[in-house]
Amino acid sequence: MERETERNAANDPAPTRREFLSSSAALVTGALLSSSGPTAAQTPTSTADAGATATETLVELAWDLIAANRILAEHEVVDGYGHVSVRSPNNPERYLISSHMAPETVTPDDLIEMDLDSRPMDTRGRSMQSERFIHGCIYKARPDVHAVVHFHAPAAVLMSVSGEPLRPIYHMAGFIGAGVPLFEIRDVAGMTNLLISNAMLGDALAKALGDKPAILLRGHGAVVVGKDLPEVTGRAVYLTINAQMQGQVLGRKIEYLSAEEARLADSQGGYPKDWELWKTKVMSGLR
Numbered sequence: 001m002e003r004e005t006e007r008n009a010a011n012d013p014a015p016t017r018r019e020f021l022s023s024s025a026a027l028v029t030g031a032l033l034s035s036s037g038p039t040a041a042q043t044p045t046s047t048a049d050a051g052a053t054a055t056e057t058l059v060e061l062a063w064d065l066i067a068a069n070r071i072l073a074e075h076e077v078v079d080g081y082g083h084v085s086v087r088s089p090n091n092p093e094r095y096l097i098s099s100h101m102a103p104e105t106v107t108p109d110d111l112i113e114m115d116l117d118s119r120p121m122d123t124r125g126r127s128m129q130s131e132r133f134i135h136g137c138i139y140k141a142r143p144d145v146h147a148v149v150h151f152h153a154p155a156a157v158l159m160s161v162s163g164e165p166l167r168p169i170y171h172m173a174g175f176i177g178a179g180v181p182l183f184e185i186r187d188v189a190g191m192t193n194l195l196i197s198n199a200m201l202g203d204a205l206a207k208a209l210g211d212k213p214a215i216l217l218r219g220h221g222a223v224v225v226g227k228d229l230p231e232v233t234g235r236a237v238y239l240t241i242n243a244q245m246q247g248q249v250l251g252r253k254i255e256y257l258s259a260e261e262a263r264l265a266d267s268q269g270g271y272p273k274d275w276e277l278w279k280t281k282v283m284s285g286l287r
Contacts, residue, residue, distance in 0.1 A: 005199040010057035034082075036274055043049075057089050062108050063283070064098055068233045070282035072149065073104035075237045082151040082221075085135040086234075088113065095139055099126035107217050116140040117199065125251025134223055137202030138209065140249070147232035150196075152221035155243035160216040162250055166243060168257040175213045175235055177262020183208045183217045194220045214239055229269075 065086050072078045085097040094113050098106040112128065113121040118136035135148045159166045160182060163261065168176040185192055188204040194217070198203055209215045213235060214224040220255030224239055244273060246254070257265065 018283050019103050054060075056233075061086060061089060062281075064229045065098075065111065066106050066108065066286075067228045067279045067283050068266045069098060069103035069106045070149075071233050071278040072101075072151065074278070075240070077149075077236050077240050078103045079155050082149070083135075084130070084149045084229075084232070085147065086115075087139055087146040089276075092139075092143070094121070094137055097129060097132060097135060098130050099123070117204070131195055133199050133202030134196045134205060137199060137206040138223070138225060141203075141206040142209075144226065144227065147226045147229045149224045149232050149236040150221065151224075151236060153243070155240055155242040156216060156222040157171075157219065159243045160218045160220065160222070162247070164245065164246075164250060166214075166216060166239075167254075168242060168262045169245045169254065170238065170242045170259065171261070171265040173235075173238040174257060174262040174265025174277055176239065176242060177257060177259055177266065179212050180216060181208055181240075182224075183211055183215055184225065185218065185220075194218075195251045208281060215253045217223065228270060230275035231270040234274050236271055237274075238271075239256055 004053065013096060015180055021192070038104045063280075065084065068084045069078075072084060078084075080102040082103055083097060084103070085095045087093040088096060089145055093116055096111050096113055099111045101110060104156075111124065112123060112126060114136060115121070116139050118132040134150050138145055138148050149245065164184075166176055166180040183192055183205050184195075185201065188200060189201060192201075196205055196217075205215070205217070209225070213226070214222060216222050222236075222243075223237060224232055224236045226235055
């Protein structure tokens with residue numbers, strides 16, 4: 001908002017918020033495309049349509065990444081901290097993530113493209129997420145993963161220190177039935193501030209995650225992965241809800257979903273209705 005205020009003060013007539021975000025999206029996607037691959041203007045005529053399609057895809061993905069940030073904030077999965085990323089559709093060896101800022105405030109101009117070693121293509125003076133290695137190392141280890149969320153929801157932190165495994169109570173969190181391991185950073189690096197702030201820790205986390213859909217980080221929160229932004233956003237929301245439910249009844253007899261019930265509940269095609277509803281709410285007036 002501060003950038004928008006400065007721009008409004010410097011121009012007459014003042015641009016609307018919609019105009020600001022649209023022009024910002026054009027700038028950032030132009031920068032991303034220049035490093036990801038040729039745009040329509042840079043390609044021969046015979047491949048111009050393909051270049052235009054790539055541009056449109058990247059623009060939509062940038063907006064979806066902004067939506068995911070805002071949805072997770074709306075559902076209190078993230079607060080001022082936490083981050084979500086998405087693998088680039090133009091280059092699977094790169095991913096997009098916001099600069100170091102509160103998720104709810106992310107705009108297109110705040111997106112940074114990283115390689116899988118979590119080195120930026122161009123920061124343009126913006127600070128980077130210190131735990132970006134979570135994302136790069138998981139993408140490197142898991143070609144099937146195209147979106148990653150890391151968050152510190154209190155319910156997830158509670159389950160990470162409860163001594164009890166996170167198990168599916170709620171059918172909307174059936175994916176938990178595949179298993180949610182626990183990452184103990186002390187086993188890897190001894191005494192730390194718990195942050196995954198380098199590639200060694202990122203690789204250890206990715207190894208502990210294995211082929212699972214999520215992992216708890218002791219005293220730190222959780223990481224959830226998915227095939228796309230709608231799936232990973234839904235999983236993060238419903239993992240948090242399931243953790244809240246389980247935390248409320250710790251120490252009591254709980255009838256968890258059976259392995260087959262969890263598998264069947266997780267085979268319903270992700271969270272398309274939730275995604276469209278949530279996106280409509282958080283992006284109203286922004287495009």
